[in-house]
Amino acid sequence: MECRLCLGSAPAESSVSIFGGPHPERLVKRIRTCFQIYVKRGDGLPDTVCLSCKTNLESLISFRKACFRSNETSQPRLDDSLKIKTEEVLLEDLIWDDEPSLPTIHRKSSEICSKPFPSESELVLHTREKPYKCDICLKTYTTKCSLVLHKKLHTGIKPHKCEVCLKSFSRKSHVELHQKLHTGIKPYKCNICLLSFLRKYNLVSHLRSHTGEKPFKCEICLKSFTLKSSLVSHENLHTGLKPHKCEVCLKSFTRKSDLEVHKGLHTGIKPYKCDICFQSFYRKYHLVLHLKSHTGEKPYKCEICLKSFTQKHSLVTHQENMHNAIKPHKCEVCLKSFSRKYHLEAHQILHTGIKPHKCDTCLKSYTLKYTLTKHIRTHCKK
Known part of the structure; x- marks a missing residue:
């Protein structure tokens, strides 16, 4: 025993x-x-x-x-x-x-x-059980109070308002934290790169970028993430759940950030602008990638042929097309093969003669979007 x-x-x-x-x-x-x-x-x-x-x-x-x-x-x-x-x-x-x-x-x-x-329900804080589930997005919570506060996000009720910029929030703690943005005080500082943060958990998440730690793992595909919110958004890909819906066209999205970017298509607003060529973008990381085209930085290098690329997906595409012999997607017209389906679809436009991508400066049209992007840079240099 x-x-x-x-x-x-x-x-x-x-x-x-x-x-x-x-x-x-x-x-x-x-x-x-x-x-x-x-x-x-x-x-x-x-x-x-x-x-x-x-x-x-x-x-x-x-x-x-x-x-x-x-x-x-x-x-x-x-x-x-x-x-x-x-x-x-x-x-x-x-x-x-x-x-x-x-x-x-x-x-x-x-x-x-x-x-x-x-009772057992009062001990869930120690057992990490989350018995309270949202009927709309199926997100679970430890306490009933947290569930009630969460449901306000779906009702749109935001009773707490910032006195400086009049922005509204669903929780009082959120408006108190937001008001610190107006003071400019960021009390949490990274000891490695000296970056400052408004919230402590933002500093904790930032420190993982130095350590490479990814503590949140998907139980289905075992992919790891630095942030818990990233894991929650990723799990929706497996469940097919898309809780964020556009009020204009009713299109649904897995992530709230994707919905915010999509709304820009209806308003036409591109808030992120390049200071060099004044090109605008819907997303901040698109601007960051674009700026590398001006600096010439190419941090992603192929381990086989040592060729460098500005973007990670360009490296992945290069490795699949040049070094991967498996190309299951074949063009029925010229029998050329591709490793990805969307590469085949982009190639098939060449046979139709359609050029949907037009330059706003000289009105010249191109079949592929990246060809148009390359052409626009010639105007920037001039």
Whole structure:
């Protein structure tokens, strides 16, 4: 027999079953209260304790009971101005089988109440269970309060408004955090590159860019991510869930950021502009990639032929077309093969003679978009 607490071996006659006896839940509660160990029937772990650990557990409970009762006697003597915050203690966790049930004692006020022992739903913070699910986007939460706050995102109700820019928020904590943007204060600084951040979790996420840590892993395809929000968005790809819908054309998207970019197609607004050639973009990372075309930076290098590229997807395309012999997509007209389906579709336009991509400066048309992009750079140089 193996002890659940010390993992030591003991004969059957020297072991006590955690779930045995007339009141098995009492021993479970004592272990949980003293050691924060949550024992469940059938969890695959030992379900017995040795007599030595049981004796130590009884001594610990007796000592805690004595401390709580002495504290109850001495608590009124403390000055109220100290404002000492103490936790709620449940003495009914610590009772013996032959003792009567005791009411709950609050150490701070020494008042007796009839609150029962917390249920399993109140212990989800320790078990990491999320029993409350949103009916709209199926996102789960630990507490009911968090679910109620989340549902405000779907109703569009934003009662908290910033007094500076009048922007509205669904939560009071969000508007308080937003107001720090107007002060310019960023208290969290990276010790490596000295970048500052408004929120602590932004700093924690940034530090992973230095360490390369990706703690959030998809259980389906085992892909890892730096941010938990990135994992949640990625999991929607497997479920097919697209909770973010455009109010104009009703098109749905997996990520909220994709929806915001899509809205720019209806408004025509491209907020990210290049300071060199004044070309505008819907997304910030598109501008970052574009700026590399001016600097000549090519950080992505092919390990086979050592050719460098500005963008990562260009490197992947190069490796598949030049070094990968498998090209399953074949053109029915000229029998040319391609590694990707969308490369075949772009190639087939050459046979139709259609040139959908037109230059806004000289009105010259091109079959492929990247050819038009290359042409636009000639105007920038002039």
